[in-house]
Amino acid sequence: MITFGNMKYGLYVALIVGILLILYGIYLLWRRRILSRLFTPEQKLVMLRSRPAVRAVKDVLIIVSVIIAGSILLRPQWGERIREVNREGVDVLIALDVSRSMSAQDVSPSRLKRARDTVKLIADSLQGDRIGLILFAGDAFLQCPLTDDIGAFMMFLDSIGHDSVRVQGTDIGRALETARRVFAKRRMTSRVLVVITDGEDHEGKAITAVRQFSDLDVTIYTVGIGRNRGEPIPLQDASSGTEYLRDMSGHLVRTRKESGLLREIARVTGGFYVDITDNLSGVYRILADLSTLTKNEYGKRVVRERKEQYQILALLLIVILIGEILLAERREVRE
Secondary structure, rough: OEOOOHHHHHHHHHHHHHHHHHHHHHHHHHHHHHHHHHHOOOHHHHHEEOHHHHHHHHHHHHHHHHHHHHHHHHEEEEEEEEEEEEEEEEEEEEEEOHHHHHHHOOOOOOOOHHHHHHHHHHHHHOOEEEEEEEOOOOOEEEEEEEEHHHHHHHHHHHHHOOOOOOOOOOHHHHHHHHHHHOOOOOOOOOEEEEEEEEOOOOOOOHHHHOOOOOOOOEEEEEOOOOOOOEEEEOOOOOOOOOOOOOOOOEOOOOOOHHHHHHHHHHHHHHOOOOOOOOOOHHHHHHHHHHHHOOOOEEEEEEEEEEEEEEEHHHHHHHHHHHHHHOOOOOOOOOO
């Protein structure tokens, strides 16, 4: 079965080939019209000494050459080969806050939706790196172990919600402890933790937990989301209209971004803090930093690849073009 490695560019290649063929068709019509105006059919045969059959063959060869050139650009592939490749990269662990405060709508459509978009952007941008996912609220657990299977990671990410962690509240310290257990086994790869949260910490153990990373050589980047004005928290199980979380006295519970704690967590481990409340531009700063980290080998794998066969078409194209050049359109006239 023939496949094409550059099929995503198929529309553009087809457009270019089509334009070239149309232009050549216009040229052929223009040439015929000019010759018809200047000469009668008999005069053309005598004065131009042309051979119509050869001219037709040359035109066909040029058209075929354009089509083959377009096929080469699409990288035709058939057959398979098996080879062993090294796995190398950076271990990137994401700690994502899924507490109820992340449903606040001071970021459209919600803090959690913006946070998930951030995780997807990071995952899509990784090249050979491994990525894992920790979910936390009042408790924390490893949702997806470190993996280079981005498709599987996305399936885990798509399944999360505010009910993913039963214990409500926000305990950043618990998330850091869970991440430390993941990184406890020393590896040669560079290791990174990205904490995405509004920064509220109800337990106050985050700084103590982050100091335990000093012997693990793990860089922590913190990503803050939300505004400082205080936003009500929508209830997901509201039966009619929009209802908000209230305390025991019936007052609205408001959530605010606490960037000070997040800046301190990042500073302790040599990372930095970015904010994604208005846009995701800060995430690109993290991605740029990741690209500078040392990527070391962490395993091998056997892969099946389609064989590139564009060389065959390239050779055929050369033969056709040489044939077109060698074909003499005009007859020799002997004196």
